[in-house]
Amino acid sequence: xxxxxxxxxxxxxxxxxxxxxxxxxxxxxxxxxxxxxxxxxxxxxxxxxxxxxxxxxxxxxxxxxxxxxxxxxxxxxxxxxxxxxxxxxxxxxxxxxxxxxxxxxxxxxxxxxxxxxxxxxxxxxxxxxxxxxxxxxxxxxxxxxxxxxxxxxxxxxxxxxxxxxxxxxxxxxxxxxxxxxxxxxxxxxxxxxxxxxxxxxxxxxxxxxxxxxxxxxxxxxxxxxxxxxxxxxxxxxxxxxxxxxxxxxxxxxxxxxxxxxxxxxxxxxxxxxxxxxxxxxxxxxxxxxxxxxxxxxxxxxxxxxxxxxxxxxxxxxxxxxxxxxxxxxxxxxxxxxxxxxxxx
Amino acid sequence: xxxxxxxxxxxxxxxxxxxxxxxxxxxxxxxxxxxxxxxxxxxxxxxxxxxxxxxxxxxxxxxxxxxxxxxxxxxxxxxxxxxxxxxxxxxxxxxx
Numbered sequence: 315x316x317x318x319x320x321x322x323x324x325x326x327x328x329x330x331x332x333x334x335x336x337x338x339x340x341x342x343x344x345x346x347x348x349x350x351x352x353x354x355x356x357x358x359x360x361x362x363x364x365x366x367x368x369x370x371x372x373x374x375x376x377x378x379x380x381x382x383x384x385x386x387x388x389x390x391x392x393x394x395x396x397x398x399x400x401x402x403x404x405x406x407x408x409x410x411x412x413x414x415x416x417x418x419x420x421x422x423x424x425x426x427x428x429x430x431x432x433x434x435x436x437x438x439x440x441x442x443x444x445x446x447x448x449x450x451x452x453x454x455x456x457x458x459x460x461x462x463x464x465x466x467x468x469x470x471x472x473x474x475x476x477x478x479x480x481x482x483x484x485x486x487x488x489x490x491x492x493x494x495x496x497x498x499x500x501x502x503x504x505x506x507x508x509x510x511x512x513x514x515x516x517x518x519x520x521x522x523x524x525x526x527x528x529x530x531x532x533x534x535x536x537x538x539x540x541x542x543x544x545x546x547x548x549x550x551x552x553x554x555x556x557x558x559x560x561x562x563x564x565x566x567x568x569x570x571x572x573x574x575x576x577x578x579x580x581x582x583x584x585x586x587x588x589x590x591x592x593x594x595x596x597x598x599x600x601x602x603x604x605x606x607x608x609x610x611x612x613x614x615x616x617x618x619x620x621x622x623x624x625x626x627x628x629x630x631x632x633x634x635x636x637x638x639x640x641x642x643x644x645x646x647x648x649x650x651x652x653x654x655x656x657x658x
Numbered sequence: 659x660x661x662x663x664x665x666x667x668x669x670x671x672x673x674x675x676x677x678x679x680x681x682x683x684x685x686x687x688x689x690x691x692x693x694x695x696x697x698x699x700x701x702x703x704x705x706x707x708x709x710x711x712x713x714x715x716x717x718x719x720x721x722x723x724x725x726x727x728x729x730x731x732x733x734x735x736x737x738x739x740x741x742x743x744x745x746x747x748x749x750x751x752x753x754x
Contacts, residue, residue: 324753337687343754351686352752356700608753 321356326363326604328388334372357381361530363604364388382537384530388598395533403540409645410558414545421477423561423644423652424548425468428481430565430654432468435488436461437657438568442495442576450494457491460484474548481548481564488568496576501586512596516589517579519597520607524571525563527611532566533559535634539642562637565654570630574614583610620658660733660748661699661706661726663689665713668721680716681724684709690746698734700748 325332329344339357341350360376361384362368368383376383377398385393413419436458443454464484471477489508496505496517505517513519533556536543546557548564578584588603599607615631628636637655644652663685667678685691688709689699701709706726713724734748 321747321749321752327754330754335686336683338683341754351691353686353688353690353699355688355705356748605753612753 322359322361323352323357324361324363324608325366326388326601326608328365328601329367331367331369332360332362332372333369334375339372354379354381359384359534361386382534384533386526386530395530397537406540406642406646407542409647410542410545413645414547414551420547421471421474423641424474424477425471426652426654427548427561427564428477428484429465429468430656431481431567432461432465432484432488433654433656434565434568435484435572436465438573438576439488439491439495446495453494454491457487460487474550477548492572492576497580502579502589512592512594512598514595515597516584516586517575519589519599520575520578520584520603521571523599523604523607524575524611525567527608528566528571529556529559529563531615531631532563532634532638535638536562539635539638541638541642541645562634562641565637565656566634569619569657570614570633574611578607578610619655621655622658623653623655659701659703659706659731660729661689661701662729663697663699663724663726665695665717665724666722667695667717674718674721677716677718677722681713681722684712684716690748692743692746698746698748700734 323339325341327343331342331344333340333342334354335351337354339352339354341352343350354375359382360368363386365388373383373396377396380398383396385395387393413423439454439458439461443451443458446454461484464480464487467480468477471480485508493505502517503515505515508521509515509518510522513522533543536556536558541558543556543559545551546555546559546561548561549555549557551557583606584603588600588606590598590600592598616629618627618629619633621628621633621636623640624636633655640649641652643649665681665685667681668674669678682691682695685697685699688701688705689697692698699709710724710726717724734746737745739745
């Protein structure tokens with residue numbers, strides 16, 4: 315396992331032109347004279363947001379080198395991803411399909427995925443409650459108790475639908491408590507509940523954007539390990555949906571995405587000027603806002619977290635890879651169950 | 659590992675200028691240009707061997723020279739600069 319993280323290139327300056335020249339990536343930024351070059355071999359992926367041109371030569375070269383290219387909308391919604399010829403282990407994917415068809419095995423994995431998510435949501439609330447004012451602390455503690463009860467209910471869940479229901483209820487409790495541990499700048503509209511498509515306040519806009527970043531990270535991790543990102547255990551099979559990526563994302567949402575967004579607002583890194591209010595009530599990040607968030611995300615990804623199963627500290631950016639490996643080991647029958655990552 | 663590569667290619671003839679361009683292009687494929695003929699490169703042993711081999715094929719060993727310095731571990735984190743020089747992001751994701 316290589317622990318050295320190669321760099322990912324994120325391009326979000328609209329109108330940027332990316333070209334291939336031998337082994338070099340040549341970048342022309344609009345309004346910036348001159349060109350910039352990057353050695354392609356130091357990049358493990360390219361992620362572009364919105365209107366960015368990539369030359370055909372560059373795209374095909376990335377496909378050949380198995381360097382994924384991910385297209386996101388300007389607002390950070392996942393659009394598409396290009397990978398080269400499938401290189402993954404067919405035996406592992408075969409095991410993944412067999413487990414998916416085995417109702418009991420599928421339920422076991424789905425339950426643990428959701429348990430990991432709720433456990434981590436609860437951790438966020440308790441963590442924030444520690445430093446909160448008494449009234450806010452009560453709200454956060456109360457919600458944390460509800461989440462603990464939800465985890466207990468999970469073990470008795472007898473179908474995926476029931477698991478989904480518990481997950482949905484826990485998410486509502488959790489997001490209802492979030493305003494109590496969030497203190498945005500006073501000139502920002504308050505966060506009341508989670509909404510999307512489109513998000514209608516700055517916190518939701520930042521959450522949606524960050525989920526996009528997380529999703530591309532998790533998707534990449536699954537590809538890297540050789541799992542089929544489109545065959546999920548919790549999210550099942552839906553055309554065009556990377557269901558396993560959505561599955562594996564669940565346990566990381568609270569700590570890697572929600573907590574990251576909370577921190578950005580609580581520290582006033584994200585301010586009113588970073589958001590555009592569009593007609594129809596949608597709110598989106600401005601170019602500066604996205605830059606701010608992506609910059610902070612890079613740093614966030616290098617922060618290390620204790621990994622109880624691996625028994626060592628792992629940078630946030632590699633946690634999905636470690637978990638994808640654990641899932642692969644379970645699917646191969648080397649581990650009796652899938653164990654989600656839990657923050658501590 | 660962190661490497662510093664410098665080159666000097668004789669450009670008095672058209673063939674020399676061609677060699678210069680090829681050396682520069684090749685280096686751009688491995689690292690970041692920090693001065694006109696100076697590159698900072700992060701590579702492993704295997705890639706380095708390949709790079710040196712390729713450059714050796716390009717240059718004219720009678721007139722051109724290439725120098726490669728292995729910096730101590732973490733070398734690029736201790737670069738001091740004056741003037742317009744900038745610290746290069748070798749081990750960070752890039753946002754443009």
